[in-house]
Amino acid sequence: MKITALLLLRTAGDYSSSSGPSDPVVLANASDVSHFGYFQRMAAKEFILFVARTVAKRTPPGQRQSVQHEEYKVHSYNRNGLCALAFMDDHYPVRSAFSLLNKVLDEYQKTFGDSWRVQQTDSNQPWPFLTEAFTKFQDPAEADKLLKIQRDLDETKILLHKTIDNVLARGEKLDSLVEKSSDLSAASQMFYKQARKTNQCCTLL
C-alpha cells in the first residue's frame, strides 16, 4: 500500500487562450523513486512526469478518473483546471485516494489562491505540505476518515465479542458459586440444628 508520487498540475482547460493540445504545467511534485535502482531513478521520474501530463490532459474538468498502468494505478481529479494526480499501487483503496486528492487540492487553493492559473512553466520548488502529505498518507486510513472510522468500529466489535465471551464465562462461574453457596447454607443449617439438639436435649451423660 504505497504511494509512489503525488503531483499537482494545471491543465490547459478553459482558462488559456490556446486551449488545445498544450501540455499541462506541473505545479507541485512529490515522488518516491527510491525503490528503483540508482540508474533508473531519473528515467522513472521523467516517466512519472510524462504519464502525469498525459493523464491530466485527458481528464475533463470536474471529473475523477483512474487509469491502470503497469503495476500502478493513477488516480486523477480535475477541478476547474487544477488537476491532482496520485500514483499508487493496486492495494490502496480508490476512495481514500480520491479523498486524499481532494485534500491536496483544497490545501493548495488555500495556500496559493489563484496564482497557479498564470503559470506557464513547470515549477520545481518543493511544496512542503505535499511532501509531508506524501509521507503521512502512505497509510490510507489517515487520508480517509471513513476508513478510519470503519477500522475503529471493527476493532470495537472484536473487543465487544471478546467481552461477551468473558461475560459468559463469568456467568458460568457465578452459577457454580450460587450452587456452592446454597450447599453451604444448607450444611450450616444442619450444623445449627445439630448443635441445638446436642445442647437442649435430654441430659444424657
Add this chain to the structure above:
Amino acid sequence: MNPRPGQTSYRDRTQEFLKAVENFKKSFASIPDATSSIAAPKFEGPKSAASIQSEFSRRASQIGLGIHQTSQKLAKLAKLAKKTSVFDDPTVQIQELTAVIKQDITALNSAVVDLQLLCNSQNESGNMSRDTTNHSTTVVDNLKTRLMSATKEFKEVLTMRTENLKVHENRRQLFSSSASKEATNPFLRQRPLVSRGSNDSASPPAPWENDSTASAPLFPRRKLNGDPSSSTQPLIQQQQQQQQMVPAQDSYMQSRAEALQNVESTIHELSNIFTQLATMVSQQGELAIRIDENMDDTLTNVEGAQGALLKYLNSISSNRWLMIKIFFVLMVFLMIFLFFVA
C-alpha cells in the same frame, strides 16, 4: 371487556350505558326541584358522555381495523421480501408496498394520538364513572402497543430485505468478475441479467465498449464516469506496456455511499451487541444477589450454631451439673450396695 389480543373487535357497551343513564335519570327525578337544575345539565352530561363514548369506541374500532389491515399488508411484504431471488426481484412492488405501509403507520399513529387526547379530555370533564375511564385508557394503551408491534415488524421486514439483497449481491460478485462492481448499490440496480451476461462473455480488449454500453443504462444519473472508458483509450494505445482494464466503472460517490452504509450497519450491530451485553450483565447481577443471600443465611446459621455450642461447652464445663450427676451415681451405688449387702 378488553379487546382480545390479535383481534380488532370491540364490544360496544353504549346500550348498557344508555340504560344506566335512564336509571340515573329516574333517581335524579326523585330528588326535589332545588337540585333539578343541577340534574338537567347532569342529564345533558351523561347523554353527551354517551355520545362521546360512542365516538371514542367508534374511533378506537377504526384504528384497530387500520392496524389489522396494516399488519396484513406487512405479512404480504414479508412474503415478498422472503421470496426474492437473484434474478426475480420485485423491487418496484416492494417499494410501493413499503411506501403504502409507511403512510398507513404514520396515519394510524396520529389517529392514536388524537384518540388519546380525546380520552384525556373525557376523563377531565369529570362526568364519567371510574370504569369508563379505565376502559378508555386501557383501550388506548392496547392500540398503542399494537401499533408499536406493527412498526417493529415493519422494521424487521426491512432489515431482512436488505440482508437478502446483500446476500444476492455477494453471490453475484462471486460469479461475475471485477467489472461487475457497478452493481454494488442494490436499490438502484436495474438490469442485473444484462450486466452479468456482458461481463462474463467479454474478452479483455473488448470490454471497453461492452462496459460503456452496459454502464450507460445502469447509471443514467451517476457522476459522468461512463466517459473514462472512451477518453483513456487513446492513452492506452499510446502506451506500449501491458494494460489492464481498470474498474473505473466504480463511481466515487457510489463507493462513498456504500462505505457509509457499512459504517451505519456496523454501528447497528454494535448497538445490538451492547444491549445483549447489558441484558447478560443484569441477569448475572441477579445471580450475585442470590449468592449474597445464601452467604447471609450461612452466616446466621453458623453464628447460631456457634452460640449453641458455646452454651453447651459452658454447661459441660461447669461443675454444678457434674456434682449432681456424681451425687446421683453415688446414691445409686449406695442403694444397690445397701440392698444387696443388707
